[in-house]
Amino acid sequence: MAGLQACCPGGHVLALELADFAVRVVVLAGSRRVLVFDTGSRPQDLAPLQPLQPLLAGREVLVVYSHGDWDHVQGTAALARVQARAEIRAEIQAVIAHDACVPRFLDDAPRRLDQLRRESPGLYDDVILIPPDLTFSHAMTLDLGGLTVTLHHLPGHTADSLVAFVPEHGLFLAGDTAEIPLPCVDWEDASLEHWIAGLQRWRDDARVVRVLPSHGPAGGRESLDPTIRYLQALREGRPPLLPEAMPAFYQETHQANLERAARMRSRA
Numbered sequence: 156m157a158g159l160q161a162c163c164p165g166g167h168v169l170a171l172e173l174a175d176f177a178v179r180v181v182v183l184a185g186s187r188r189v190l191v192f193d194t195g196s197r198p199q200d201l202a203p204l205q206p207l208q209p210l211l212a213g214r215e216v217l218v219v220y221s222h223g224d225w226d227h228v229q230g231t232a233a234l235a236r237v238q239a240r241a242e243i244r245a246e247i248q249a250v251i252a253h254d255a256c257v258p259r260f261l262d263d264a265p266r267r268l269d270q271l272r273r274e275s276p277g278l279y280d281d282v283i284l285i286p287p288d289l290t291f292s293h294a295m296t297l298d299l300g301g302l303t304v305t306l307h308h309l310p311g312h313t314a315d316s317l318v319a320f321v322p323e324h325g326l327f328l329a330g331d332t333a334e335i336p337l338p339c340v341d342w343e344d345a346s347l348e349h350w351i352a353g354l355q356r357w358r359d360d361a362r363v364v365r366v367l368p369s370h371g372p373a374g375g376r377e378s379l380d381p382t383i384r385y386l387q388a389l390r391e392g393r394p395p396l397l398p399e400a401m402p403a404f405y406q407e408t409h410q411a412n413l414e415r416a417a418r419m420r421s422r423a
């Protein structure tokens with residue numbers, strides 16, 4: 156469902172409908188800081204955050220990238236003074252990501268943006284890539300003022316993928332590490348073993364009440380199971396159990412995953 160919705164005290168979810176799929180942006184406001192988890196595909200995507208202006212204007216803004224893919228990082232300029240006609244007034248204190256996200260801004264992130272601009276002239280003209288300026292390798296804790304967010308590296312979808320947890324509300328932001336009907340294995344050197352173990356730890360964590368992935372349906376802890384089962388099947392070379400009918404996007408992703416997993420198994 157597109158639009159801005161409250162998800163917990165101080166928390167809002169913005170659901171964006173892009174051409175092929177939907178993606179979420181999550182805003183978490185504490186008494187001193189506001190955290191914006193991912194920024195969509197272009198600055199205009201964040202225009203629906205306008206009603207949150209009173210929250211953003213009075214607090215330090217932290218942007219977190221779940222990873223460096225285009226649909227998660229290209230809207231940041233809407234919150235930064237680098238954009239001349241910024242619709243939202245905000246002062247970004249830091250752009251936070253995993254260490255492995257930084258080199259992507261010198262490599263595949265600008266290449267992907269060039270490709271998007273060629274494919275869809277005009278749509279991405281006002282995108283300014285803003286690289287992370289505060290990174291971590293394993294985990295990081297952020298105090299927003301009465302609200303805590305812990306960030307954890309969970310590589311697999313990409314090398315730089317992270318997840319976030321808000322203990323006060325049992326809210327787990329899975330980024331692209333979990334997705335229904337299936338996740339995308341977008342990293343040639345991924346360890347499915349580590350990915351599965353990383354997700355299983357959160358699946359077993361009784362503090363987690365609500366799972367909000369960047370794409371696909373939200374749910375409780377059990378909503379991590381389809382991703383875990385899918386990755387286990389990929390790892391073992393078994394056909395995963397999938398819905399009869401899937402959108403073309405997921406059929407193509409599944410084919411690419413099968414081919415990548417076969418290459419991984421042949422190297423193992």
Ligand SMILES: [Zn+2]
Pocket residue numbers: 178224226227331369370
């Ligand atoms: Zn994504």
